[in-house]
Amino acid sequence: MENELAIGIDIGGTKIAAGLVDAEGRVVEEVRRATPGHDARAVERTVAALVAELGAQAPGAAVGVGAAGWMDLSGSTVLFSPHLAWRNEPLRARLEEMVGRRVLLCNDADAAGWAEYRYGAAAGESHAVVLTLGTGIGGAMVTDGVLQRGRFGVAGEFGHQTLVHEGHRCACGNRGCWEQYASGNALGREGRGLLAAGSPVAHALRDAAGGNADAVTGELVTRLAASGDAACRDLLVDAGHWLGIGIANLAAVLDPGIVVIGGGLGSAAPLLIDTAADTYRRTLSGRSYRPFARVVRAALGPAAGLIGAADLARRAPAED
């Protein structure tokens, strides 16, 4: 089955990307649609339409669907999704009925991490951690060629490590989670905080936001930092520092050989990654008595999610 084409779909907050992917991880064809808001049924219909469109060229192709959220171990049920109203939803069966072919559900960060392991920056590594940095922090672990999903399918939620006791509130129910300090949302919050404080160092950010703190996003901060604005560069360095502390935490637990950083923010902000790598080396528990993992940028870009979803579907046992 390894030679077959597979269809990979990555459901994001703003767009749904779908691709026909060959066994070498090449995207033979790609189609995108806007995500139809928070309407789960509309999202499902869009997925089915994309499968029909791409599937015309690959009648037997398996379908992998990656989305933010928790999928059960068998890839059949969405336990929880932050953006859509999927709660203990037997989504696989419904999609299979809609598209008339085999479907696998997977976590979007697991899919992207698997793709980086199979075809990207973590290829050939025995112990890889892959972070997908966007509005939050997604995570995946691949150990000896196996995507580690834990006992219930929910492993790799690295962004919800507590790093700061009684820190910023997180939607997961806790406080002080890593992704409250090292993510696009964190950059946006800190940028808005600078404007709200009337800080003179944030003049460029204030201008770019039209004087409206609510218009400040992580993307805006990242863009201004890339153009050289000092205040926004400082915010990226702060976030990169937290990113490195969290990577050191993961290394205490997992001792990986490589940490790959991808996602929209990861690919847009080399300063963030360089800072994270420095802080990781400064913060690794027992440093100087143990080897360091390499901390590197992802190789596959925004198609990683659909490439990984396609490959996971291709490799899934046919019977389940």
Added chain:
Amino acid sequence: MENELAIGIDIGGTKIAAGLVDAEGRVVEEVRRATPGHDARAVERTVAALVAELGAQAPGAAVGVGAAGWMDLSGSTVLFSPHLAWRNEPLRARLEEMVGRRVLLCNDADAAGWAEYRYGAAAGESHAVVLTLGTGIGGAMVTDGVLQRGRFGVAGEFGHQTLVHEGHRCACGNRGCWEQYASGNALGREGRGLLAAGSPVAHALRDAAGGNADAVTGELVTRLAASGDAACRDLLVDAGHWLGIGIANLAAVLDPGIVVIGGGLGSAAPLLIDTAADTYRRTLSGRSYRPFARVVRAALGPAAGLIGAADLARRAPAED
């Protein structure tokens, strides 16, 4: 080889325990010696004498030696040991020469965790985390029957997760490590703090310590708590709370099916473990949308380390 006896040795801070262990994990014979201080050569001679003594009854037995510290992946070299002057030490070759048989080096918490997986509280579990609670926090992970040691052999150092930004200093080089809040050392520090503050709630602890704050240890706090002293019970509850927060952190990363808590402190303080289990359930990221791991006490007691070391040695490939 599975039916053979093996020799397991557990080098602790105060005693060295050695046992002859059968393939069902039973300790057929056990011998103990005081640990000869911090003299690495004297420790090695004691290990050799114990192997000679037990080995007379089992000529071909493999030898597993567990100690606090980091062993390389092959079980040949001690990268670092906190109590003894082993630094990048090819200890395995030296011990093999001294004892005339095959030796495997392993981390003491890995050995204890493996024993709980093979014969104890985690038997039959696909995703197990085992904590060894003593002066610090030792950790082990077993996934699908494999002891996970990471890329360089240093995985499972759970006690050195950062939980508190800019928190208590740790010997690992960082601040705010988990084991600074949920360990015997943490209990001792907090007990000494109560005495140093002249706190009237600590009257029983002050009496038991003969009025000398320096005489307060984690063991003393645990003993007074067991006898019902309210102030020491509060300290155990505080430590148990931190223990639960750290377990929730591990669950965000690993999603285990079971968390086993052993070690000297773990077995002496059910209040600590009950509190940890409650806090874990209150702190798990995304609780109510995912299953909980079971949080349980270890089954094997203080011999877990030598039992696990023996079994790991028995199962090691003969050629390396």
